[in-house]
Amino acid sequence: MLTNVVGRIFLLKNFRFSQNLNSNINPNLSLLRKWRNSANTVFSRRISLEAKKADQDGFVPFLEMMRCRRSEASKSVLVQVQSAQSYKELHSYCSTFGTVNNIFHYTAGGEQLHFLIVEFSKESEVQQLLTYSSHVNDFEGIPVQTNFLWFKASGRKSKLKQSKSIKLDIENGNCIPKEEDIREALRSCNNISEQISTLHNITTLNEVATRLRFLTARQVEMCLLGLFPNAIAYPFGSSVNGFGKMGCDLDLVLRLAGDKISGESRLVFHSKALNGYDRSISQRHMEVMGDLLQFFLPGCTQIRKILQARVPIIKYYQQLTDVECDLSMSNMSGVCMSDLLYMFGSIDERVRPLVFTIRKWAKEVGLTNSSPGRWITNFSMTLLVLAFLQQPDNCPPILPTFNTLIKNAGSKDKFVTEDGINCTFLRDIEKLKYKTTNTDNLESLLKQFCEFYSSFDFSTKAVCLNEAVSITKPEHSPLYIVNPLERGLNVSKNVSLEELEKFKYELRNATWILESQEKKTSNWGILEMFESKRKVYPSNSVIPSKQGRLMEVSKLFDDTEQTQESVIIKNENVEKEIQQIRTDTNQRIRNIGNNIRKVSRQKSRR
Numbered sequence: 001m002l003t004n005v006v007g008r009i010f011l012l013k014n015f016r017f018s019q020n021l022n023s024n025i026n027p028n029l030s031l032l033r034k035w036r037n038s039a040n041t042v043f044s045r046r047i048s049l050e051a052k053k054a055d056q057d058g059f060v061p062f063l064e065m066m067r068c069r070r071s072e073a074s075k076s077v078l079v080q081v082q083s084a085q086s087y088k089e090l091h092s093y094c095s096t097f098g099t100v101n102n103i104f105h106y107t108a109g110g111e112q113l114h115f116l117i118v119e120f121s122k123e124s125e126v127q128q129l130l131t132y133s134s135h136v137n138d139f140e141g142i143p144v145q146t147n148f149l150w151f152k153a154s155g156r157k158s159k160l161k162q163s164k165s166i167k168l169d170i171e172n173g174n175c176i177p178k179e180e181d182i183r184e185a186l187r188s189c190n191n192i193s194e195q196i197s198t199l200h201n202i203t204t205l206n207e208v209a210t211r212l213r214f215l216t217a218r219q220v221e222m223c224l225l226g227l228f229p230n231a232i233a234y235p236f237g238s239s240v241n242g243f244g245k246m247g248c249d250l251d252l253v254l255r256l257a258g259d260k261i262s263g264e265s266r267l268v269f270h271s272k273a274l275n276g277y278d279r280s281i282s283q284r285h286m287e288v289m290g291d292l293l294q295f296f297l298p299g300c301t302q303i304r305k306i307l308q309a310r311v312p313i314i315k316y317y318q319q320l321t322d323v324e325c326d327l328s329m330s331n332m333s334g335v336c337m338s339d340l341l342y343m344f345g346s347i348d349e350r351v352r353p354l355v356f357t358i359r360k361w362a363k364e365v366g367l368t369n370s371s372p373g374r375w376i377t378n379f380s381m382t383l384l385v386l387a388f389l390q391q392p393d394n395c396p397p398i399l400p401t402f403n404t405l406i407k408n409a410g411s412k413d414k415f416v417t418e419d420g421i422n423c424t425f426l427r428d429i430e431k432l433k434y435k436t437t438n439t440d441n442l443e444s445l446l447k448q449f450c451e452f453y454s455s456f457d458f459s460t461k462a463v464c465l466n467e468a469v470s471i472t473k474p475e476h477s478p479l480y481i482v483n484p485l486e487r488g489l490n491v492s493k494n495v496s497l498e499e500l501e502k503f504k505y506e507l508r509n510a511t512w513i514l515e516s517q518e519k520k521t522s523n524w525g526i527l528e529m530f531e532s533k534r535k536v537y538p539s540n541s542v543i544p545s546k547q548g549r550l551m552e553v554s555k556l557f558d559d560t561e562q563t564q565e566s567v568i569i570k571n572e573n574v575e576k577e578i579q580q581i582r583t584d585t586n587q588r589i590r591n592i593g594n595n596i597r598k599v600s601r602q603k604s605r606r
């Protein structure tokens with residue numbers, strides 16, 4: 001059970017982050033350069049060390065990381081202040097309730113609003129502080145008690161002793177790097193591999209952004225404390241799986257009973273009866289939850305209830321932490337999936353930078369989009385990268401198969417969700433009996449990724465992480481990626497044929513760009529890939545094989561005239577491709593029509 005995994009003893013000191021981090025986190029260029037040279041965020045530094053196993057504390061399994069982050073959040077409060085400099089006074093004030101471990105500063109509301117995250121050494125100290133804190137009067141605000149507060153001006157000169165030695169641990173810690181600064185940092189790299197790791201280092205979710213996500217989840221738990229003292233709002237998805245970038249959304253699954261399982265006690269709480277899973281009832285519960293957020297919880301705005309979806313969700317924006325949230329009350333499979341992705345990302349340090357670059361490329365060329373639609377999602381794109389890294393063509397593969405993780409699972413890794421999804425797999429990479437000897441650099445892996453999927457037979461094959469082989473598609477969705485935890489499901493069922501064709505087109509375009517990096521323009525390497533929307537590529541017939549493509553492309557670059565000629569050919573080829581898709585689709589429709597007519601004729605004969 002989950003509690004077996006969660007319940008492992010975890011020494012908090014093992015997960016303590018180093019103190020006195022960079023004190024001035026303005027994403028200016030020099031800082032980005034600093035970021036480039038050393039993974040600056042504590043979270044990412046830790047993760048990269050985990051991957052290298054150079055950290056003396058060793059690998060932190062996902063559920064232990066979650067437990068530690070949740071514990072950090074329950075010992076912390078978020079306080080709105082006048083400016084970053086208010087930390088000295090706030091520190092003195094908070095010290096009257098207990099020991100202050102850390103203070104982090106960040107801004108929200110277009111850098112207009114200043115906040116401090118104050119972390120105490122014990123949860124009981126936060127309780128004392130909250131008990132002593134006051135409400136505005138009843139006519140002005142709903143008197144809820146959560147972890148979000150503001151610091152009133154004292155009115156008279158503060159008598160509190162302010163220690164001069166107190167320092168802010170992080171200032172301006174929630175700044176999303178500006179696009180131009182990212183590009184500038186990428187331009188100044190020496191090679192494509194360096195660009196890929198730089199992009200990861202400067203855009204990955206940092207310490208403050210991670211804490212803000214757990215504080216946002218904690219606020220939801222605190223709002224329910226009276227009725228559901230064991231309720232847990234689990235963050236999942238990119239906020240915690242190691243593939244999240246600054247500004248990513250927060251996926252939350254609310255479990256009213258937490259991870260408390262029916263106990264031994266003879267006294268059992270009376271409760272309203274629930275007759276199994278009733279969709280309309282669970283939609284009503286979500287509706288109530290949405291109303292709670294909307295009418296009672298400070299900072300929760302833009303509430304949208306999407307109750308007709310397969311998994312009903314409440315979308316909202318928490319303006320005090322500057323986080324977009326998707327709250328659901330479904331099963332734990334999303335959390336287990338995040339655990340699985342966290343595992344894969346931790347096995348080899350090249351995985352996360354590669355995923356970041358491919359996700360960024362996909363966004364830039366318009367393959368992915370933050371709103372739901374017929375396009376590939378970030379999650380599907382991540383699975384495509386992971387599946388590629390498992391391929392034996394990589395000689396030897398960088399990642400093990402999911403089945404290897406299942407085979408290596410110990411008794412503590414057993415977990416089956418209440419609706420029967422088996423999420424048992426190894427959760428500790430220290431125990432993984434798999435070590436790759438593949439030493440390919442990031443540039444080479446990026447090229448191989450593009451080539452691998454350029455020639456992948458999507459029409460008959462499905463991508464499957466369970467085994468390192470592509471399997472025959474069980475049905476006719478254009479893109480089929482087997483859900484590793486629920487093998488009967490296609491993660492990319494939403495993707496249309498048109499979007500898949502666009503993906504293949506962009507892959508070929510990216511391959512061409514990566515293979516023709518002879519002259520460095522200002523937007524070279526992955527920057528050029530990101531701009532490929534404006535470029536054209538040679539069609540399949542021009543670049544039949546890897547070798548052939550290499551020669552063809554350099555030739556194109558050597559000869560301006562030929563390049564111009566090729567551009568025309570390429571444009572024609574794009575047109576031809578589109579025409580081909582149209583013809584194929586029409587043919588398919590005709591076939592379906594013929595089949596239907598055939599069946600009805602047979603029926604009428606009978």
Ligand code: CTP
Pocket residue numbers: 236237238239241244245248249251333334335337338377378379491
């Ligand atoms: N998920 C899943 N099966 C799906 C879709 C999503 O298990 N078919 C889970 C995954 O754990 C995924 C999480 O739900 O990571 C959140 O989904 P989503 O927000 O779409 O993706 P993220 O990985 O969070 O990426 P993004 O940064 O785009 O939010």
Ligand code: MG
Pocket residue numbers: 237238239249250251
């Ligand atoms: Mg998400």
